[in-house]
Amino acid sequence: MSLHSWLIPLPDETFTSWLFRCAVDKKCKVFTEVRGQEYFSCATRIGDPDFNFSSPEFMNFCHETGLSPAILIGFFKPEDYPLALFERRFSFCWHCVREDIKKHCLPCWRKSWCYTIFPYCQRHKCLLLVTDETPNFYKPWHAFATPVPKTDPQHELRLHSRRWGGISSQLLDPKFGFKIQVWFRSLKNYRDPQADRSSSSSTPSSLFYFCESIFRLLLFSRTKFSSEGLARYIFNNGNDHIEHLAGDSMDSALLGAARASPYHRMVALVLIGYIFEVFSEMELYEVVSAVELAGYTWPSDVETLGRMCAVGRLQEYREFIGGFPAEYVALNNSVALFVKGASKEAL
Numbered sequence: 001m002s003l004h005s006w007l008i009p010l011p012d013e014t015f016t017s018w019l020f021r022c023a024v025d026k027k028c029k030v031f032t033e034v035r036g037q038e039y040f041s042c043a044t045r046i047g048d049p050d051f052n053f054s055s056p057e058f059m060n061f062c063h064e065t066g067l068s069p070a071i072l073i074g075f076f077k078p079e080d081y082p083l084a085l086f087e088r089r090f091s092f093c094w095h096c097v098r099e100d101i102k103k104h105c106l107p108c109w110r111k112s113w114c115y116t117i118f119p120y121c122q123r124h125k126c127l128l129l130v131t132d133e134t135p136n137f138y139k140p141w142h143a144f145a146t147p148v149p150k151t152d153p154q155h156e157l158r159l160h161s162r163r164w165g166g167i168s169s170q171l172l173d174p175k176f177g178f179k180i181q182v183w184f185r186s187l188k189n190y191r192d193p194q195a196d197r198s199s200s201s202s203t204p205s206s207l208f209y210f211c212e213s214i215f216r217l218l219l220f221s222r223t224k225f226s227s228e229g230l231a232r233y234i235f236n237n238g239n240d241h242i243e244h245l246a247g248d249s250m251d252s253a254l255l256g257a258a259r260a261s262p263y264h265r266m267v268a269l270v271l272i273g274y275i276f277e278v279f280s281e282m283e284l285y286e287v288v289s290a291v292e293l294a295g296y297t298w299p300s301d302v303e304t305l306g307r308m309c310a311v312g313r314l315q316e317y318r319e320f321i322g323g324f325p326a327e328y329v330a331l332n333n334s335v336a337l338f339v340k341g342a343s344k345e346a347l
């Protein structure tokens with residue numbers, strides 16, 4: 001069967017979103033909703049129906065439909081990483097889904113909503129919202145149907161992913177977090193002047209991984225043995241829920257970034273902007289003012305922020321902090337002070 005009998009995948013669309021559109025579109029007769037739901041529900045077996053293209057289920061789909069795996073992979077492979085966990089891919093852009101309805105009559109789910117370091121829509125530069133429903137095969141519809149009462153000035157408070165408490169987008173302009181998102185992404189192309197020039201230019205820089213380590217530390221999951229990462233409680237109301245993770249190790253809790261809401265990831269980006277001195281003086285003043293207007297306390301300095309970051313079991317935490325590359329810890333005075341503060345907690 002050729003792809004001509006199917007809907008054409010949209011740019012940046014996920015595989016399961018395309019299956020959803022093909023299944024519910026009246027003109028497309030080659031795929032059913034029942035089969036789509038079956039594929040979606042195989043998540044527990046294959047881990048990731050959006051991006052796992054080596055699973056027997058995916059190969060079976062290609063065999064059944066006669067579609068070429070290579071062509072499908074070409075359309076649907078991820079363009080970025082790290083990826084949010086499949087069952088936590090509930091973040092969407094309110095503007096994008098409305099544009100989809102106007103242009104294509106059906107909403108689509110985008111790959112760029114699935115990357116942990118992108119809590120903002122790259123096109124509309126707004127913080128992603130979350131569906132009220134647990135993600136299922138129909139999540140593009142649920143995204144479209146998620147109510148956003150525009151007359152309620154507090155709606156952002158209820159619709160950022162924790163669904164309660166926090167700084168409204170009306171106070172903290174999305175441009176600040178979006179700036180850090182762009183900066184963070186750009187680190188993948190950062191070339192250390194000292195680095196071996198013969199090393200592959202397609203490998204992201206270790207500065208990116210250093211920054212990502214701090215991002216993950218800030219978003220550490222709250223577990224039975226540990227409190228949550230800083231971005232999950234600072235500038236938040238109430239306690240985060242406890243994650244019941246297999247193994248309860250530092251490694252699994254550090255996957256918290258892949259489980260985190262757009263709001264928590266936004267807080268982590270803002271803190272990273274502070275730690276790495278990405279904000280100008282005026283921008284930082286505006287960020288701090290917004291946080292304080294929302295009733296939260298900005299940390300007195302970056303070393304104090306570091307001290308607040310300690311999570312997990314002491315030995316594991318100490319090893320994690322000790323693994324930071326010395327050349328990047330010394331990147332600038334602010335980063336050095338942050339790591340100094342974080343290390344003091346590990347003494």
Ligand SMILES: [Zn+2]
Binds near residue numbers: 093096124125
């Ligand atoms: Zn958008």
